[in-house]
Amino acid sequence: VTLLRARSGIAFRAQAGDGVVITNTHGGQVVDTWILDASDPDRHASAAMTWMATRRLLLREGDDLIDTRREPIARLVADSSPGDHDLLVPSCDIVRYRQLGVEGYHDNCRDNFFEAIASVDVPAPANVPAPFNLFMHVPIAVDGSFEIAAPRAQAGDAVELTVFRDALIVLSACPQDIAPTNGIGVAPRDVDYEIRPHG
Numbered sequence: 001v002t003l004l005r006a007r008s009g010i011a012f013r014a015q016a017g018d019g020v021v022i023t024n025t026h027g028g029q030v031v032d033t034w035i036l037d038a039s040d041p042d043r044h045a046s047a048a049m050t051w052m053a054t055r056r057l058l059l060r061e062g063d064d065l066i067d068t069r070r071e072p073i074a075r076l077v078a079d080s081s082p083g084d085h086d087l088l089v090p091s092c093d094i095v096r097y098r099q100l101g102v103e104g105y106h107d108n109c110r111d112n113f114f115e116a117i118a119s120v121d122v123p124a125p126a127n128v129p130a131p132f133n134l135f136m137h138v139p140i141a142v143d144g145s146f147e148i149a150a151p152r153a154q155a156g157d158a159v160e161l162t163v164f165r166d167a168l169i170v171l172s173a174c175p176q177d178i179a180p181t182n183g184i185g186v187a188p189r190d191v192d193y194e195i196r197p198h199g
């Protein structure tokens, strides 16, 4: 089990068939998650392709994550959290923090993504892909409106993904500490992740 520090990102490789477990160690923390094909970083898990396949704007245990070429790249095989995993909200970035009144630098998931990719020998896509926001609670109303609410994930809640191909996994422990993304008045927290090798 490896610690991912609050506000930071990581990129690591997983082989076809491996499981990747992401644990909300202290509860509440949102983890922006990307899964890229190790041989082609422009081919990655796509929120839009996934909801097109599932006809649901939420992820459920057993759902396949569909890539930008409409093929499954991973599956959500286990989920002990309340099941809130947002597919709508883009990663936070410095512009978002400017809009929220921050004047200096603020850690953000977009920069975490590119810094993490730069730490491994894989070319980065031109733009940050839409993330799978694990543990992010974004209730969607019947009129189509949505809000960003405090997460319901408790300490120890975890999700397990299995990758179908050799993949690059990128995680960002979201540093949002102004909007209620990670809880109201709660500082961003560490999470843990673990690769479970196939077989």
Ligand SMILES: [Zn+2]
Pocket: 032, 091, 092, 108, 109, 110, 173, 174, 175, 176
């Ligand atoms: Zn973020």
